[in-house]
Amino acid sequence: MAENVRPRVKAPRQASAGEAVTIKTLISHPMESGQRKDSDGNTIPRSIIHRFTCEFNGEIVVDVAMEPAISTNPYFEFEAVVPEAGDFKFTWYDDDGSVYEDTQSVALA
């Protein structure tokens, strides 16, 4: 069970219609690969975020399958076209079943 998991998002609050905006996301997570062993030689079980999605007004912007080789605190930066005012919804899916969410509204300038 991952502790201290906190999603963070940086997206503009305003954009003009049709503008491509830069979105940055980061989630604090240990991303335990399942390949490491503890001091007694036992395998430390895998515990990662395995999927990340971003939706805009219900439409998928990115849908990422994440694998164990991704480092601690996964960070994504991507561009999204904003056709209208609305909400970006970000979702992270943890191996342990937890789902972390964040929303960010964008108004038309």
Added chain:
Amino acid sequence: MKKTTAITALLGAGAMTTGAVLAEPVEDNLVVNGQIEMTTWTERSDVVEGKLPEIISGWHFRGTETRAMQSDDFDNPGMIFVEDAQESWFTPVGDAGKSCASCHDDVAESMKGVRAVYPKWNEDAQEVRTLEMQVNACRTENMEAEPLDYTSTEMTSMVALISSVSRGMPVDVATDGPVSETWEAGKELYYTRTGQLELSCANCHEDNYGRMIRADHLSQGQINGFPVYRLKNTKLNSVHARFKGCVRDTRAETFAPGSPEFVALELYVASRGNGLSVEGPSVRN
């Protein structure tokens, strides 16, 4: 900049004779969040008179991507720890039922400028205190809580939070008055060779900064950027943990974090960076 010309001149001769590897600090400006303008390369202070021509933050010795990470709080992984500490700031601990905020209120107001002057003389305790020591004094005396381990993540995160609100302010630790004895002791340590490799701090960080030691780019060993988020261990590193690592690398038995020796060394090394901006939490590799 004077040093640049001197090194360029040397490079011609050096490359011919010894093939010495020189890698210059990069000329660049650090502005954090497009707001905080940092002094990262400046005139020497009296402390390093005759020792260093200029004082340069470790930021200039790191790669382009690493430097860029520090210029935006969102990209700076050290800020994750600052946010954790922000939560601890408001969490009551100990038998007195107090949190940091009970006495100090808003950290951005009450702690502004604090990082810049530590380590500092404490009149009541009659000792030089580092920020970590002060945090633990608050915990044990005022909050009636257990002290934190000197280099624990919780402690280093708290120091990073306190440091973050002073970013951009010049480091200005006192070297005279009641601290002079400790400062001299720190200076003594700085120039004392240790370990099987018989290296002092000065051998690398004063005589050879800008050069490569195997794959590492030697900086001046300034500590204005501490606590430091290191990409190699993906966590915040405190000054004393770094000292310990350095002394260990000389193949010596090291002093313990929080020991009087390291407190003295921290005071002296901090004073060598007087005039640089407080950068903590910075990003290094």
